[in-house]
Ligand code: SAM
C-alpha cells in the first residue's frame with residue numbers, strides 16, 4: 001500500500017516535511033562538546049539494515065517528507081552507506097523527494113564526494129569548528145584537519161554546494177570566527193554558527209563552552225555589516241548577508257532564540273526510534289511495526305501516532321544551576 005499524497009500535520013498545525021536520519025551513532029571523531037572520549041554506542045545487533053532504513057525513509061516520503069538529511073554519528077563511516085544513498089536517489093528522480101543531503105565531519109568526503117554528486121546530492125553540510133590544525137585535533141580529539149580540507153576540496157570539485165557549520169565555543173573559536181567567515185565566503189560557502197546544546201554527558205562543563213550567539217553577533221557587528229535576509233533552507237538557521245564578504249551567514253540559536261514554532265522536522269535513529277523533538281525524551285519505536293509485517297500499514301499508523309505527540313518545543317537551558325543535560329542521549333544518536 002502506498003501513502004502518497006497524505007501529509008503529516010502535528011497537533012500545533014506544523015506540517016512535517018523534513019526527516020533527519022542518523023544512519024549510525026558511531027564516529028571517527030570524538031568532538032568534546034558532542035561525545036565523551038569513552039563512549040558506549042548502541043548495540044550493533046539493534047541496528048536497522050540499509051534496506052530497512054530505505055523502507056522507513058520511503059514510507060516517510062510517501063507521507064509527505066520532501067527533504068531528507070543523512071547524519072549521525074558520522075554518516076560516511078556506516079558500511080556501504082552509498083548503497084542507501086543510491087537507493088534513496090530514486091525518489092529524487094521520481095520527484096517525490098525535493099532534496100537529499102547529508103551532514104558530515106568531512107573526514108571521508110574525498111572518497112565519496114563524486115558518488116554523492118552522481119546520486120543527485122546537491123548540497124552538503126560540513127562541520128568544522130576551527131581552521132587551526134592543532135585546535136582541530138584538540139576539539140575533535142581524533143581528527144586530522146588536512147583530510148577534512150581535502151574532502152571540502154573534493155566536494156567543491158564534484159560540484160556540491162557546501163555549507164560550513166561551526167559550533168560557537170567560548171574561548172575556543174570565538175576570536176577565529178571573522179577569519180572563518182572570510183575563508184568560507186572567499187570559497188563560495190555559507191557559514192552557519194550553532195549554539196552548543198545540553199545533550200548527553202560529556203567530559204567538559206558546557207557552561208564553560210556556551211557562547212550565546214546574540215553576543216557573538218554583537219562582536220561581529222563591530223567588524224562586519226550584517227543585514228537580516230529572509231533566505232531559508234528548510235532548517236532552523238536565520239540568515240544575514242555580510243556586506244564586506246558578499247556571503248551568507250546563518251545563526252542557529254536554540255537557546256537564545258527559540259525557533260520551535262516553525263519546526264518541520266522529526267529524527268530517526270539507526271535503531272528505528274523516532275524522536276519528535278531534538279530536545280525532548282519522548283520517542284516512538286518504528287522498528288517493531290517495521291518488522292511485524294511486510295506491508296507498511298502498521299508502520300504508517302505508528303508514524304501518525306508519533307506525529308500526534310510532537311511536543312510544542314524543547315526546554316534547553318545552560319546555566320550554573322542546571323548541571324544535568326536536558327536530554328541524556330548524545331547529539332550523535334539523533335543527529336544534528
Ligand atoms: N558527524 C557529523 C558532523 O559532525 O557533521 C554529523 C553528526 S553531528 C552530531 C551534527 C552536528 O551537530 C555537527 O555540526 C556538530 O557540530 C553538532 N553538534 C554535536 N553536538 C552538539 C551539541 N551538543 N550542541 C550543538 N551542536 C552539536
Ligand code: SF4
Nearest residue numbers: 027029031034073105
Ligand atoms: Fe562525530 Fe559529528 Fe559528534 Fe564530532 S560532532 S563527534 S564528528 S558525530
